[in-house]
Amino acid sequence: MKQPQLAVIMTCFNRRETTLNCLRALAQQTKSFDVYLTDDGSYDGTSKAVKVFYPQVQILQGNGNLFWVGGMRLAFAEAMQKDYDYYLWLNDDTILESNTLERLLTLHQQLLESVRENSILVGTTQDSITREASYGGAVKSRKWYSNKYEFLGSTQVFQECDTMFGNCVLIPRAVVKKVGNLDAAFIHSLGDLDYGLRARKNGCSIWVIPGYVGTCGKNSIRNSWVDTKLSVLERLRKVIQIKAFPLKPWTEFCRRHSGFFWVIYWCLPYLRAIIGYKNLAASPTFAEEIPQSSSQP
Template structure:
């Protein structure tokens, strides 16, 4: 019996070494290669990513892989806008999109576990258990939940698959038909919070979001997170955009009041705690992000 056709979609930018390892893990998936295509979207990398992908694809074609595509884009559109652009390049046979970050490696059974959890027609997406590459016994991201009344997120690290509010987009399976029905990802976010917004929109339309811990993705991220200005800006701005786009009027009123009275002072205290000093430049970025979130400044911005 033929397996359902899956497009493995990987946006990338200057990820030569990580992407090479990601591709190697895809080659080891317990899934027939004739039922998969790999579509890599290069955001105008300046390293050897393109040359590496071409070399890998030549080797894979000798192994019987026939559905291999590399899109060389002329600018850096981030990690999720390429999904919208990439739809037209996907095979007409595609039923599922396996979205991966370039710095992820998969276990052989990951794709099958995701597909098994996606059998219900009402399931829009299934997310894998993301673990730290250097500490694979530790969960980096589990099942996500959103409280729009207080503007907070929480996660559950469960042993069994559960329905939740959102899953992380470093390794997730999207039903292509539902993705198209919902209009893809909202480009207003540029980076950060986009997968949360997509999952909330899917739930509003009657679909389910599933977290499947049997599907494992080893993610090469630091266990303490990063605090570069770009990440901080989009983290805080986009959280406010998410509330504006998905909350009711009363939820917005409550969460924005709490943001002013509680979350903002906490964010400033956290900056001082992490930096061991008053980091004026970081606080400036944070305040700019919050201001832009309140006035509705969207898309890519100069930080």
């Protein structure tokens, strides 16, 4: 049986050792693959180190303003030119278990046998210290918030979900043909969530695989727009920054995915920045949390 061709899509910025650790774990995989890595203007020697230790990695240079979505979009576009069978989104702070690629490909084959060709697979990660689930699939909240997506966590069986955080995501060619690349409307956050929601609208399904695929630490809320130790003005300043809910991308996301009353939902993160949100740590959900996909400190 012909081995599927797989492209690993990554982006990085100024965390050389983190990126190298990710690539080191990736090199232990039992399946063959090509790596496309966007270095978004790092000045800590990341590109040089990658070239020395992993010369087979194809490095694309950014200008420092691509952030997560832009960097992933650049690498994804380059890989798409070769029409791979599969594309794996991988955050450079995610350390994969050695059999992850083999598991993902095997499990996707099982879905194909169930006549689910247009399926995205999502791997769940856990924090290396707390061992708690950190990133993976997301499901739409049953509450009235139409643009609120709650982290699903680890499962023991295949679990269908509504969208995903982009730390470890396997996307087959059939889905890419329908959905295309990450949308340039987004900069750092929201792009992975938008991709999953667009995939669903195009008739694709998204599945969280059983167990964990590796480790990835959760983003800290300290000194962020939800940190109630900061003043209201400081939280308001931070909530509209690129890594939180910048006005234009957030407006586009709400218009696409929040229904007729999208303007009401659009206001929520800014209102929460004003009134504070003290229950964040106990309830890891989108729209009240720091956006998940982050490869830039």
